[in-house]
Amino acid sequence: MEPLVHFPDALHHAPIGRLVSIAGHLVDQHWGRYLAEHHGLTSAGMRVLFILSRVGDSTHREVAERCFVRPATLTGIVDTLERDGFVERRRDTTDRRSVQLTLTDKGREHAQALIEVIHSDRPITSVDADPAKRAVIREFLTELITTMADGDIGRLNPDKESTDLTTRGARPC
Template identity: 55%
Template sequence: MANVSAVELVNLHDVPLARLLVLAGQRANNRWNKVLADRFGLTNSGMSVLLALHGRGALTHGELALLCFVKPSTLTGIVDTLEKGGLVERRRDGTDRRAVRLALTVDGAVAAQSLISMIRNPRPLTSVDADPVKAQVIREFLLEAIASMTDTEAAEVPILHGEESS
């Protein structure tokens, strides 16, 4: 067996909470990315764009980049892919022909609504969050963790906006 003198192996019950959060996030992200790809042909970034546009009408490239927490240059490739997939369209602004607005197509709106329905699924992820009292504590912890790691309020995260849209 290899020498593990500098690193002591522990089980997950001994890992600090912050590290458990990272590990859980990685596992959830991997599973979520697979669901998005298999069911919708989307990436997480593509989903964020659809949810940010849902219920808002057409947005400028800069507005959408801010809502999705990406640089405008990064957003260009995401929008290109969504446009090729028929989910998003670029529209010339009616008052300023130089300006371009991004909007959901009919198919994009249907996909966004399907995503929202899936996100709102009330089925608990674990036996712990099946308990409403424990679920509330977990929710408060996660919202505070998100807020402490971002420059904006947790309520401004696009996926939360998508959940609140109807």
């Protein structure tokens, strides 16, 4: 399969929704490789570290709820984090059925390093290095996120005329 960079004309003529979808997928892949290579983490593992760094020690069930996964799904993620020295499991002394998850020093260090990377707000491309273009991109992405977060899938209906710039021409992938 040829890389997309060999098809700049196709990208220039693609609908905005498709470009957002492709860009999101590529950014997710890039971020996943960065997490694995530089921190030994998956995206799911990173979310657990962020939750524990923000709220402190929590039960397995509380972390699962905050990650929007079932406790059984979280078990494998925590197994890996514990094996790699990022978190520890501790039995609650008052209720032996309850397991507390806590960050280790290593987990805290990696969570802080990742928070700093995320909040550095360095330009990703030459386009967003321009403050005026950056403001337009930020406005577009913010509106896209809030529009999509409201759950209105009707906006993606290709048979419905849209005057909303965030979805005009968008098609489900």
